[in-house]
Amino acid sequence: MAAPNEITVSQLLRLIGTPDAPAIVDVCIDADFGDDPYLIPGSIRHPHTDISGLISAHSGRACIIVCQKGRKLSQGVAAWLRSDGIDARYLQGGMLAWRDRAEAPRVPATTVPPRVGSGTLWVTRHRPRIDRIACPWLIRRFVDPQARVLFVAPADVEDVAERFGAVPFDVQGAFWSHRGDGCTFDTMLDEFALHTPPLDRMARIIRAADTSRQDRAPEAAGLFALSIGLSRQYRDDQHQLEAGLAIYDALFRWARDRQGETHGWPAGRGA
Known part of the structure; x- marks a missing residue:
């Protein structure tokens, strides 16, 4: 027992x-x-x-x-x-x-940045839309629940990272950024060894929405629309991040449990 x-x-x-x-x-x-x-x-x-x-x-x-x-x-x-x-x-x-x-x-311990205070510290460009919400979601749900994300002017990301010991991401030239045809979310899946079927399904959608290749994933247009609407709804980046986490929570549950489900009319015709 x-x-x-x-x-x-x-x-x-x-x-x-x-x-x-x-x-x-x-x-x-x-x-x-x-x-x-x-x-x-x-x-x-x-x-x-x-x-x-x-x-x-x-x-x-x-x-x-x-x-x-x-x-x-x-x-x-x-x-x-x-x-x-x-x-x-x-x-x-x-x-x-x-x-x-x-x-x-299993996440390689060497890939997790050292903590600054109670958690890891990350910094990126302000006014996030897709990758800059998706990546903090991945970090908080799969790497460090206590992670703190700073949003600053694009020109100041590197200086803020240096002064405060933060890890820059989704900025050109940073380690944690786009590589080839992938977006920063893809890079994090690679480095943190988090390639699982649900996260790979999410990555396909996030990549298509973030790189303006929405024809590669039918769900990408919806994610793009929600992301733009969210950025218009919130002036404060931290408030936008907290609201955006719920979108990616829902996308994860769909990708893990219900991606094959359909919805039809009249009621009962959907799978």
Whole structure:
């Protein structure tokens, strides 16, 4: 019988990428992590010895604790957090079980920028439309839920990045930008090793909408229209980003679960 405070790889896979995903905390010891330096998407590293720090960081938020095998470290930390009133579970089988699941993506730890304060810090051009909303969505849902994005004048992106230790993206000449026929969203899927069927479906649409090749994906015209409308609706870039995240949340759920669904009239004729 499954323990009441454990979660399986299949169950966690269904949560990752959604706005209600729990915090994922990797407590693998340094030696184990050094032998296999990959992260479950959206997870953060935290030493199992710093229980008080975990309690402070996750009080009021559900979390999943992950160690190498899903045994003493993750079970002990999860049990300790639960004794403090935190909804904590451990991953059954740990990182080894996640690694053995072919469809479970793993983010190379070396690709995740160092944190500036509580999370990674990114900077791009102001007045975002498509790529500059899609990329923050991908980062927050699959790389760092605490990521902060700064929107500044195009001419000042590089200087802001240098002064504040931010990572520039979707600007010409930056590492995190367009490459060949792809857009910055494609680059991030490549570098973060996040090529999964749902995200690849999204990438096809985002690429077509962002590069004015809407004939390559019928859904791209709709995404383009929504993105332009959103940019006209909000004067504040941060407010626009928060509203735009909901669009990409919905697009992800369609790409993952319902891309084959149709809608017809009269009612009942759609699949």
